[in-house]
Amino acid sequence: MGHRPESIFGTIFLSLFENRMYIHSMPMSPLISAMTAAARAAGKGLLNDRARLETLTVHSKAGAADMFTEADLRAEATVREQLLTHAPDFGFLGEEGGLVPGRDTDYVWIVDPLDGTTNFLTGSPLFAVNIALAKGGEAIAGVTYVPAMEELFWAEAGSGAWLGDRRIRISSRATLEESVLGVGIPFATKDRHEQFYAEMERLTRRVTGIRRLGAGAIDMAWVACGRHDAYWEQSVSAWDMAAGVAIVREAGGLVTDTRGGALDLMNGTVLASTPAIQTQLLEALTPVENG
Numbered sequence: 001m002g003h004r005p006e007s008i009f010g011t012i013f014l015s016l017f018e019n020r021m022y023i024h025s026m027p028m029s030p031l032i033s034a035m036t037a038a039a040r041a042a043g044k045g046l047l048n049d050r051a052r053l054e055t056l057t058v059h060s061k062a063g064a065a066d067m068f069t070e071a072d073l074r075a076e077a078t079v080r081e082q083l084l085t086h087a088p089d090f091g092f093l094g095e096e097g098g099l100v101p102g103r104d105t106d107y108v109w110i111v112d113p114l115d116g117t118t119n120f121l122t123g124s125p126l127f128a129v130n131i132a133l134a135k136g137g138e139a140i141a142g143v144t145y146v147p148a149m150e151e152l153f154w155a156e157a158g159s160g161a162w163l164g165d166r167r168i169r170i171s172s173r174a175t176l177e178e179s180v181l182g183v184g185i186p187f188a189t190k191d192r193h194e195q196f197y198a199e200m201e202r203l204t205r206r207v208t209g210i211r212r213l214g215a216g217a218i219d220m221a222w223v224a225c226g227r228h229d230a231y232w233e234q235s236v237s238a239w240d241m242a243a244g245v246a247i248v249r250e251a252g253g254l255v256t257d258t259r260g261g262a263l264d265l266m267n268g269t270v271l272a273s274t275p276a277i278q279t280q281l282l283e284a285l286t287p288v289e290n291g
Helices: 005-018 030-050 070-086 117-122 193-203 216-224 238-250 275-284
Strands: 021-023 058-060 067-069 090-094 098-100 104-115 128-135 138-146 151-156 161-163 166-168 180-183 209-211 230-233 254-256 270-273
Touching: 030 070, 030 128, 030 138, 030 151, 067 070, 067 117, 070 090, 070 104, 070 128, 090 238, 104 117, 104 216, 104 238, 128 216, 128 238, 138 216, 138 238, 151 216, 151 238, 161 238, 180 216, 193 275, 216 230, 216 238, 216 270, 230 238, 230 275, 238 254, 238 270, 254 275, 270 275
Parallel strands: 090 104, 180 209, 180 230
Antiparallel strands: 021 166, 058 067, 090 098, 104 128, 128 138, 138 151, 151 161, 161 166, 230 270, 254 270
């Protein structure tokens, strides 16, 4: 016996609603078009470099846990060239090259050309090109492109958050007990290990799961589309989170520092979450002595 048409449409709508994704093509603004073109160009280069990993020169910033390669440098050069063609007066803050001030001091591109370098070097597909535009220190547009998975997350203030041409929203899960969280774990060159241990003690017995993807940009994009309910990290750089700030907020999420205060992109901590669980998470992230 066949399904009635209204039953089929009802099933499709319910599936889309439950996944918090809505198919609705929206033309990209010239700004987002320029950012996505730059991200895709850099991503193409990264995929080419990944195919010849054994020949890449690997450099260390602060030990084996903090590396970069010529692939990072090429990707940043690609992004910078394309973005400065679009807006030559804007400043540019890149993970590899640092800050280059622009004539227009209000606007700064904030770029991580390869978030998840360790993943990239070990064959994981979880690495991303992260591009944000900040105005007066606030992220107003963001693009996170995961080239190995062909996923393009983007948002612009007032225009919603998107995965390709699909509108995305944060998870509808209502309790901490239902939640799956993302976290940045402090590795060998970072501090606040005692703080992290305390957070795990407080949270692991209460939540459905905690994941460490190894790329904060992807963690934040996954909060925006409902794959995670929150992500936090106690030692994170502006280029790792700036794009995600715009994407999560446009998807209906909250982004603060880990004390619940106004986010400062240069301050080093971030909590991106659904409103339903933010208060409980902030309690769990309360600082410990010597944390």
